[in-house]
Amino acid sequence: MKRPRSKADKQARLQQILGILDDLYPNVTCALNHSNAWELLVATILSAQCTDERVNKVTPGLFAKYPTIEDFAAVRPEVLAVDIHSTGFFNNKAKSVVGAAQKILRDFGGEIPRDIELLLTVPGAARKTANVVLGSGFGIASGVVVDTHVGRIAARLDLTREESPVKVERDLIAILPQERWILFSHQLIHFGRGICVARKPRCGECPMADLCYAEDKLA
DNA sequence: ATCCCGAGGG
DNA sequence: CCCTCTGGAT
Incomplete structure (x- = not known):
């Protein structure tokens, strides 16, 4: 044509x-299962080079084992890596999730920042992840x-x-x-x-x- | 062998 | 700019 x-x-x-x-x-809508913005952030970090279907297979058990952001901040990345093993890149993803939980608790009062520039300072969140969380978590069109x-x-x-x-x-x-x-x-x-x-x-x-x-x- | 809702570090 | 990180499905 x-x-x-x-x-x-x-x-x-x-x-x-x-x-x-x-x-x-x-x-x-977003195909990653989640019940709040924190869970969406975790699911999106896990989705790197991995199908959303497989992410959705591990997140129910993951969110049952670690119900709060404080639970994720307290776990050792090597332990979390076992829980998310099947999503691949498990060491990097585990460090990102634990680092994100700690950063959000320490610097943002436990709330996911609704501003793209602030969200980009969170470990594991670059433009793709930030746009997913703001868009599907809060309805904020921060980008594509x-x-x-x-x-x-x-x-x-x-x-x-x-x-x-x-x-x-x-x-x-x-x-x-x-x-x-x-x-x-x-x-x-x-x-x-x-x-x-x-x-x-x-x-x-x-x-x-x-x-x-x-x-x-x-x- | 290629691909999947990428990000961080050199 | 490049490289590395990784399992599971096709």
């Missing part, structure tokens, strides 16, 4: 993409969540030519209205898990196939 040239054509194409996403996923799915699909749809997640996020912020940021991320993540998968995308059942340039890029 021909790539649009004018700014107006690009806008029209973006609106088509957003309309299809709304038809596919009108009311998607760019994980592996969002990065891959934004490239396939030619919504960015950038590679690094920070630059991809900058591009998406520039073209999306802010009230779309949170929903858009979740929609692309669901789309990336169900249809536009990394290795063998199901282009035959994709309603955006006509708008996609992936043939150029994946051929």
